[in-house]
Amino acid sequence: MKRENPYTPGVAGPPPVLAGRDEELQQFDELSNRLAEGRHIHQETILYGPRGNGKTTLLHKVTEKLETSPQIKPVFVQAPIIGTPDRLHRKLLGESPPSQQMETTRVRGNLGPLGTSVGGALETSEMTETTPEDREERCIAAMNDKPVLLMIDEAQRITGETLAAILSLTDAARRGKTKFAVIFSGTPGLPEHLKRQDATYLERAQSIRMERLDEESTRTALFQPFxxxxxxxxxxxxxxxxxxxxxxxxxxxxxxxxxxxGCS
Structure with a gap:
C-alpha cells in the first residue's frame, strides 16, 4: 500500500518539520515569557528575509504554542488584510468588522399631507460610532488584563497610518500603561520600508534576519519526515x-x- 506523502503538496504548505529555527523559536519564547511577566522587552521585533525561508511557518508555530497559554494572547494577521487602524484595533479586541449603531428616526406630533409637520417636530437620525482614540484606550485596558503578542506577516505592505497606530500601542507599553509587543515579518526590504515611515521608535527594535538553513538542518528537513x-x-x-x-x-x-x- 502506498504511504501518504509526509510533505504538504502545493505552494506555501507548512513543512512537517520546522528544522533549523530553534534559535528564533527560543528568542520568541523568551519574548513571550517576559511579556507575560511584565519584564523589560523589545516592544518591536523586525523579522525579515527572502520569501520561502519559513518566516510565516515560524510565526504560525509561535501562535500555535501560545494559543493554549492562559497568560498571553497571540494575534496573527497579514498586513494587506488588516488594512486600517480601525481593523487593527478590532482584531486586537476580538471584535467583528465595523458596524454603526443607528438610532432610528423618531417623529413627534402629527404629519400632514406629503409629510408636512402639523404641531410636531421631526428628529433627525443619530449615528454613533466609537472614535479611534476610544478603541485604542479599550485595547490598552484589555491588554493590561491579558498581554498581547501581535505578529504581522507581509509587513512590507503595512500602511503608515496603521503602523502609527501600532507604535502608539507599543509606546503605551513602553511607558508601562499596558502589556504589548509586535513582530513585523517581511521581505528583505522591510527594514527600509519601516524607516521610510519616520517611525523613530523602530530604531530601538530588535532585528532578526532569517537566512537559509545550514547543512545539518537541511538534512533534518529532508529526511526526518520520510x-x-x-x-x-x-x-x-x-x-x-x-x-x-x-x-x-x-x-x-x-x-x-x-x-x-513523495508523490512519485
Missing part, C-alpha cells in the same frame, strides 16, 4: 550531499522537491 512516515533512507552519503546541494538549503525548494519525490 523516516517518521516509515520510509527507509537508502541514499549513500554522496547522494545525500547531492540532494542537499540541489535544494540550495532553501526551505521552499526542500518542500517542493520532496513533495514531488
Amino acid at each position: 523516516e517518521e512516515a516509515g520510509y527507509k533512507n537508502r541514499l549513500n552519503a554522496s547522494d545525500e550531499s547531492r540532494l542537499i546541494e540541489q535544494t540550495q538549503r532553501y526551505p521552499h525548494f526542500i518542500q517542493c522537491l520532496l513533495c514531488d519525490l
Whole structure:
C-alpha cells in the first residue's frame, strides 16, 4: 500500500518539520515569557528575509504554542488584510468588522399631507460610532488584563497610518500603561520600508534576519519526515550531499522537491 506523502503538496504548505529555527523559536519564547511577566522587552521585533525561508511557518508555530497559554494572547494577521487602524484595533479586541449603531428616526406630533409637520417636530437620525482614540484606550485596558503578542506577516505592505497606530500601542507599553509587543515579518526590504515611515521608535527594535538553513538542518528537513512516515533512507552519503546541494538549503525548494519525490 502506498504511504501518504509526509510533505504538504502545493505552494506555501507548512513543512512537517520546522528544522533549523530553534534559535528564533527560543528568542520568541523568551519574548513571550517576559511579556507575560511584565519584564523589560523589545516592544518591536523586525523579522525579515527572502520569501520561502519559513518566516510565516515560524510565526504560525509561535501562535500555535501560545494559543493554549492562559497568560498571553497571540494575534496573527497579514498586513494587506488588516488594512486600517480601525481593523487593527478590532482584531486586537476580538471584535467583528465595523458596524454603526443607528438610532432610528423618531417623529413627534402629527404629519400632514406629503409629510408636512402639523404641531410636531421631526428628529433627525443619530449615528454613533466609537472614535479611534476610544478603541485604542479599550485595547490598552484589555491588554493590561491579558498581554498581547501581535505578529504581522507581509509587513512590507503595512500602511503608515496603521503602523502609527501600532507604535502608539507599543509606546503605551513602553511607558508601562499596558502589556504589548509586535513582530513585523517581511521581505528583505522591510527594514527600509519601516524607516521610510519616520517611525523613530523602530530604531530601538530588535532585528532578526532569517537566512537559509545550514547543512545539518537541511538534512533534518529532508529526511526526518520520510523516516517518521516509515520510509527507509537508502541514499549513500554522496547522494545525500547531492540532494542537499540541489535544494540550495532553501526551505521552499526542500518542500517542493520532496513533495514531488513523495508523490512519485
